[in-house]
Amino acid sequence: MTDAVSRPADLVGRAQDIRRRYGDTAVTAALWLLIVGLVLWSALNSDTRQLFVNGVVVGSVFALGAIGLTLIYGILKFGNFAHGDLMMLGAYFAFFALTGRVSERPRFDKELPWSLDSLPGAVDRLGDLTFGYGLIIAAVVAVAVMAALSIGLDRLIYRPLRRRGAGIVIFAIASLGVAIAARSLMLIIWGPEPRSYVTGIHKAQQYPFDIRLKTDQIFIFAVAVGLAVLVYLLLYRTKLGKAMRAMSDNPDLARVSGINTDQIIAWTWVIGGALVAVAGVLLAIQAQLNPQLGFVILLPLFASAILGGIGNPIGALTGALVVGIAQEVAVEYFAPGYKSGVAFVILIVILLLRPRGLLGARV
Amino acid sequence: MRLERWITPAAFAAVTLAVIIMPAERSGWAFRDSVIPFLASFATTVAIFAVISLGLNVQWGYTGVFNFGIAAFFMVGAYTAAIFTKPPPAQPEFVSYVGGFGDKLDFLPFLSSDQWLPFLIGTAAAAVMCGVLAFLLSIPTLRLREDYLAIVTIGIAELLRNVSIEERGLVNSARGLTGIPRPFHDFFDPGDYRFVYFGIALGVLALVYLAVERGIRSPWGRVLRALREDELTTAASGKNVFAFKTQGFVFGAMIMGIGGSVFAYERGSVSPDTFTHFFATFIFWAMLIMGGSGNNKGAVLGAYIVWGLWIISLQLLGYDLPQFLRSRIFFIRDFILGALIIAVLLLRPQGLLPEERRVSIWLERQLKRRRRLWPWPRRREPTEAAPVD
Amino acid sequence: MGVSILPVLEVKDVVAGYGEVEILHGVSIKVDEGEVVTIIGPNGAGKSTLMKAVFGLIPVKKGRITFKGRDVTGSPPEKMVRFGLSYVPQSENAFATLSIQENLEMGGFIRRDGLSERLNWAYELFPDIASRRHERAGRLSGGQRQMLALARALMLDPQVLLLDEPSASLSPKMVEAIFERVAQINRSGVAILMVEQNARHALQFSRRGYVLAMGVNRLEGAADELLESAEVGKLYLGAEP
């Protein structure tokens, strides 16, 4: 080994020594203090207050994706690089169920004679939201389709790899293949032009402290928090969830205990697929339907999941809110093009200081 | 299986035939005037991409390091070469970039107008920059789970692309750099230059190929592969796992940088939209997986096949396709590439050309190492003390 | 050894291994109702491999495994549990990231009813872990973890319990405690097939024993005969204390 190469090893080694000496808790406390400090500061500072609120909304969208990602990562043990693209695909399925539209040629759609928006009053706005009950039914359809598709992909791709005993990296490459296939499928069927579920503009509401917020965004935040809690309860309070954690801990011992791991894996995909679809629909409500978006969102999703601690849904929510807020507040100080850089920096910091994440369990 | 033996020759023959026949047919079989020049350009690109594919093979095939941000190295290589060979910006108010050392590097008078030295220096600088980048990235990641490096490299590729767009004065933003000098360009007839450059690209490919072959056959390469086989045993045998992984990663990244520089000289211009994840990362993975990771010939063959498919889809546009297909042809190609990767992983994990010298390749070996039916790494049973006797 | 009794568990000429590698070259074992049988043998003899093969964790290439006269060869572990067998692996035999209570719940995963009664029963049998039921199993000491593993395996009321080195790397006091518990479990009618390094100790309260070496049966017989056999004594039991 040359000196040049062993030096960073020394550096990292020294960092680890420091960590050992002052205890894991000190680093963690410092990290939390830093995060809470920055978040509070951005919330209280009147220049960044609106950005802080935007960040919470963006973070909620990340959280929706990160919860599904962290579930698959934690239980099935591989980083699903197709997660973002499958989210978008789910959003497009909801779009199709709602409008019955597919692209025929550039900028020209073909429409099915019947779709959900033909239901009476399906597109009338619900309260202050931009969408009607039609989109909610469409989202349920997308949930079912994505759950089925996830199981299908597992049967077709991941299960054979599992049987062969392939390493996690092979799964990651396969998921990259899935990502590319999913994205090009969207482009083939719906074309590259961005779309949205509803037309027309939607005005933001004025709230105290000079904050402007769309009701859709409040809805997104509520769903994100609700789903994080639900997934947490699933994992820690239900028999299925405990079996999922048991399998993730030690698959052989799970089988020895009588747990049918194939079944648990199928359930994981069903839940993961459902989360993917919900996350995709809400992403599309917040941003737009755009085949490119799936890959763009992947890095913040991974950053959120790792920051929160892989396998922990509450961690994913926390991590995602931090990443979202940091990204938005950074706009005040850096060019908007650097938004994705924020997620990257957070990722590097957490990998250096506390790779198991803020709320990650000690194994 | 008998059929299996024919897959590789069949894929090779199909791509070769399509790449020759399609342009020939469209140009009215004008071999001299259009088919041969076309093939020269095609082969040049294959050679350049094969260099990058070899770099990935060093990282993944031989070291088992998992880089999902090839675009970052490709891009750094291309831009570094460009700013080292270009003269400084003539009109800084319109075009601005750092460096522009081209004319300064021409310091050996008797070689000056040939300008071969700047190209070498540009390529060397590209390799060094990529090596440094890889080195920095290895620090937070290579000790952790294998896929963390993948996530971090995705991030750096995205970040660097954004930097190149946002920082106006760095590499001229989104418009990129044009007018990159091309080696020996002035000595030849513009029509013939592509053949010259094909020679250059082929030469670089040959050099890189030999270097990699030598490297992996050396004791150093043996340690790398041993590491890939089973990290723990090698660690136990006293080798510094982290250092070796870093070296493999850096070496591969330098090769990617060389590939990027040769790409920049060939195109004469570089801009951020070349270095998207899809184009600049995914296709190299497609090349290596399809060709056969852990096999340098496979890496080259993969570049040939994948770039062949790419060109075929472009050529198809010249035909009278139904509107439905015409507007979707690239998306369909992308879909096929994604599906092909999965198909190879499932049906022929060793790729078209399996790893040589060893019965098994990286994928197969993982199979042996992880005998349990799961993707989870095998837990080791502690060895108990031997019974008293 | 009653002649007429059908063995509960019978392993006949089993060949098994990992992938291409064959470790067991035809091993036969039987366990009668309610008895304790110990398998001893040098490291790497294939004792753990035998347990895994019996329990369906690795494929059986040749031979037969019958449980109460029924052919169960090749049944996956999740089925074996339903038949009435339980297995405590040699290592990693508790879910480290789950709480103790959750570990036991997983042990009783396929129980339809009576889970809470069984939990109480387990906590009574193993009071050491009862007081820490909401702690993560990874924080238990070696002996406690072994207790937890035993309790987990008993959650389904098995008829045969396979134990792979229950006393490995424990303090002498802990070894004593574990064996006591195993004896107690056996007295409640559970047949036990046990692999042990503490061969003398294990044989002392076993009915019969087998010696496995290089993946084949080397010796077998009543436990006290094995204890007295010169060969076994020299090879596996160490010098007389």
Ligand SMILES: Nc1ncnc2c1ncn2[C@@H]1O[C@H](COP(=O)(O)OP(=O)(O)OP(=O)(O)O)[C@@H](O)[C@H]1O
């Ligand atoms: N998962 C595995 N994959 C491949 N080979 C294995 C595996 N587990 C064990 N072996 C090999 O099988 C042989 C028998 O191992 P086994 O664990 O059955 O021995 P054992 O008799 O239980 O020994 P010990 O007293 O050390 O527990 C050994 O040579 C070992 O290296």
Ligand SMILES: [Mg+2]
């Ligand atoms: Mg053993």
